[in-house]
Amino acid sequence: MEPAAVTASASADGGAFLEFVDYAISVITSSGGDGSESPGAGPAPARPPWGWTVAQVLKSCRAYSSGVTAAILLSDLFQSWTEQRKSLTAKTKVEVTSLLNTRSKRRRLPTTVTIDSIHEKNFLSPKSVLEAVVIDVFVLPGTNIYMLTLGDMWSTSTIDLYLHRRYYNYIGQHCILKKGREVVLTGCCLRTAVVEGSGHARILPTEYMVILLDEEKDEDAMLLAAQFCTYSFSSMMEEKSRNDVVYSFYARIEKIETLEPFGCTERKQIVLVDNDDEKIKFILWGEQVSLANLFSVGSMLALDSPYISNFAHNNHEEPQELCLEYGSATQVYLVPIAQHEEQVFLTPTQVRSQGPRLSCVPVDNMASQVTLPRDLHGAVDFSKYPFRAYVSDLHGKMVGVSLFGTVTSVCKVSTSGTTFYLEIEDATGVVLTKLIFTGHWSLGRVGVGHMVYISGLTCSLNKTNILEVSWSEKEPGSLFVNLSLLPALLNSTCLHNISLLSDLPHSANRTHICRVRLDHIDCDSLKLSLFHNLCGYVVDELPDGLQCSFCKVACQNGCTPGFQLHLTIADDSEKVFAWCVGQTAVEFLQIFPDEYMELPEDEQAMYLFTLQNESFTVAIANTSKRVDGYAENAEALPVWEIVRAQRCE
Template sequence: MNSLDSVMDIDQPKNQEDPFLKFIDYARSALSPEPDENLDPNGNGAETSTGPSWNWIASRILKTCSAYSSGVTAAILLSDISQAWSEQHRDRPPKKMPECVKQSRKKYKRRKLPNTVTIDSIFEKNFLSLNSVLEAVIVEAFVLPGTNISMLSLGDYWSSNTIDIYLHQRYCDLTRNGLLKKGREIFLTGCYLRPATKGGSAYMRLLPTEYLTILLDEAEDGDLMLIGTKFCSDPFCSISLAAAYKDVCYSLYARIEIIGPLEVHGTLQSKQITLVDNDGVKLQFLLWGDQVVLANLLSVGSMLALDRPYIASSVDRGIETSNEVCLEFGSTTQLFLVPLIQHEEQVSVALTPNRYQGSRLQSTIDPSQAPQVSQVSLPCDSHGSIDFSSYPFQSFVTDLHDKMTGVSLYGVVTNITRERSTTEAIFSLRVEDTTGAIWAKLHFVKCWSLRRLSIGHTVYISGLTCSMTKRKGLEALWFENTAGASFFNLSSLPALLNSSCLHKLSSLSDLSSQTSCMQIVQVWLKMKMVHVSKRFSHAICGHFVTEQPNDVLECSFCNTSCGAEVIHTFYLKITLADESGEVSAWCTGHTATELLQISPDEFFELPEDDQAMYPTSLEKQRFTVAIVNCKQQGCGPNDALRVLETEGISWEITGALKSE
């Protein structure tokens, strides 16, 4: 169905309608091929859709809303989504492609690396960033006439153009021994682009880069022999510092187990990559300074062959490891890679999932009334974890199980706590949707970075990983710096109030103690029933602070002392009214400032009489507000925070926009 009105008229309980979810369905139907085009031609019922996944569209809409705080229209959103999807998925093979690239493409079974760009895009933009990755196939290897400069002509699986690169001197011997030849796949990064110029070269070329890996295929006899004879003779346990100091060279072969985060040591940056050889021995492979871009070419689970790595002392490098040595990318090091082949697993889904039961089929449903069942193929790693980032439908709490990655959830926060047994910034968030609730453990890089979030707020989380705890309970984990991880608080998203395609207006009479999702209401203020007071809040999280003995200010949310990170804020209790009734509510922070049309510092600088009279000047002014039920049931452990904030009032105003 490609009509927004048709999507909005889906038959479901009125109090459960969510325009944001409906717009995602509408956008996906507008961008996706017809269902018949998605079915596997072999007739096995597996869906091979080229349309965007549910969570990709949800994330894109929220990113656009964050960029356009004044509001968006359906046309703006659809245009942005369509353009972004088109740019991201220009990966169909063009009509004009070198024959050797076409032949190599038939064996392409791995996942595209995160920073991969196409050669066509380089020509279109006349730009290439140093962090970009080229997954290239050698079309031709040659030497410039009259010189000893080796060149490679490169193509890729998604482009009709080819581009030449000057080969770095450390790899020239590989052209002479036939390893870098026509049809060989290579990964490159850290490339500088030399554009075509009117007065100079008429051709765009890439300047030499040290950061290159040569791909090996274990299905090819020559590559398999190279791996066996050259790289498998030196296990990690045979490496010694004494031998390295005598210029003994090693050729090593190991699986990439962990690619660590970027670390900064003053002005020097580094990355640690954990390698495991066939005997289970682990060594750290260190990248320093500009070398860290090499990590863009690597993926966990792939096999890495290192020829002549630099052998360093782990003690001298400050590495905590049981081995006395570590590896580095030295001046003569060459890297070869056997990429992890991305296996897929068939996951059964309902083609028309029930939003209130989740997409998993219920055994109690009458088979004649059950939705049509199909399957989707999702990537699966070597540990059996399935990546749900491309899952076509919305995931619900009831769908979650062990060994799921890339999961997205949309629901209401019903509790938040901070883990006290660690110095790390780890918060547990209880998220509830129409099918159930789950605790998600949020791991932050330094400290809480999601601004103000509280009970009753509607959130969207992507990049969750689900696993079983030692007590056989299901746990959802979220790491702030993980690729694909995002967090949006819809209840405080300014654009939502001014985007009619993403919300529907409710009346105050629709609110009840059973209301769990955010409501958008047009109201006026009854300023004769208002209470304004000054509070101190933690600038990082937006929650109130309390004064402890010895004049220490402690954040009631983060459970830490705040130091200088304290700001003045309003605590506003007010009565909202519309044609259907009245509701008492409270708010703080930016929302209270928007309602009062004055900053806290300006307000509390007024004489006391003026402060008392000020609210009457705003009597009957109209606002569009977002309101949530902050008195969710069963919250238990965080009651102290709730009492401090709500003071017994059930409704929080999380956003306000003055009506013209």
């Protein structure tokens, strides 16, 4: 089956790139199982999510900047997908599955690694998270050292853990750590076999293990009621002799935040809310901050014997409010929030675009539907949605949404330089997206007409019932890729179709790849300017210094000289007047700005004349929807921007 066989399902705005994505999904789906599993449900859906597939293709394009083939992309995709869909039929996995509580589902933590991957790589990062179930508890022969044999629901193998002594009481006296108990742990180091082939890898003791409880199990419910329902935060605050009391608290995790370092020590705070709606901060210091990776907002935290201290926001403040800390005697239990799901119906646009490949999705009498998880606020998580989402599909209470489209405008909206608005258009409509950065703009050059992929979008309705779409750089799963500027796009024939220049007006909403010759260029069409390194836009010289014309930040040291170039390109069908800047202009001129400026004026003209009729492969975008203030300078620019160029040998 060739990629051309699925062209009917590709969207006009994505061209051959989206055709290949559809083709890759169909190949993986047809070779990865019988398709009987519901997409989006469980740890191993039969069909890869559309956004995941796009992100993996783009990851390969970045890794192989000189170009990729269909075979390379399919190999990388199949390997990545296979790792997520390892067989669940092994004996160990069947045993683990039978031990796990199947009455509720919980979301897998972001930095979780599998036991199989630990054995394959013979490596375990201290920052990684293990979500495991206890298969066995035993004493190492000839010692008094307790060992736990751990398994997980994604692996066929197990691994032994040297248990830290702070957890020994929970084996004998309390009998909490036993076969079938779920735990999450981090801060782990691997003890590998001394001689290859001799012995096996084990995990060294870690202080950062959290025992999971289930309120629906009688023994866990009794433990919570007996040990964690006596004290509230308010009763502790009112108690003058609080340091003489051993407290235990049960509260909901409201926020997990990174604090300003105290000196050179990292800090994180977990904001806890008890049943009386009283709040207190649980502060983690230094290596303890990795413990926060085991928690998720909305889960219930049971804290036994926390250390009570006073909290200071920074180095310059005196400690005032009370807070809790992870002391040497502190034990932590977690009741994870259950993952709720919702049936999502495919829209007519998605049904038409997918065509016959919907056979892998359960179909009822009205429409096809998939099962997706919901977050704490009732928003449906589309990060594992098996099909492409369009602008017309967006509505309130959606998170993890991916969009593919063309930029129609972009502008800065905050004086701090951390917030921008980006307008994206696809075949069904236009949406205005709010981009929130942790610092300055970090997406490189993004211009009108550029073809982009963005994931991690959040959709909500404001008080006037108007849709608001936002994207935060720091959120897990957030990704932004400007496909128009990808070097691999020019050299990967499986991801583009060659267009004639005469075809450009008939499909102006995407980036075209064309083979052209340089028809005309002269000294009057070339200008030397300073460009901002962060965003690639022209730097203005103001009385008080240099300022970027786009993101409006001062950039005395963060700019580079470059060309602004107007030129005429041609092929056998048409001539087009276009413009380009920066590295693309250097590719056309085959000379750097400082070298060009060193030439005498007559030699500059002669040099430009020698470039005529040189052949190039170019990526060209339509900037006709450019708005005032968005141009590189005050002068009118041609409609077509050449965003990438490569000289043909």
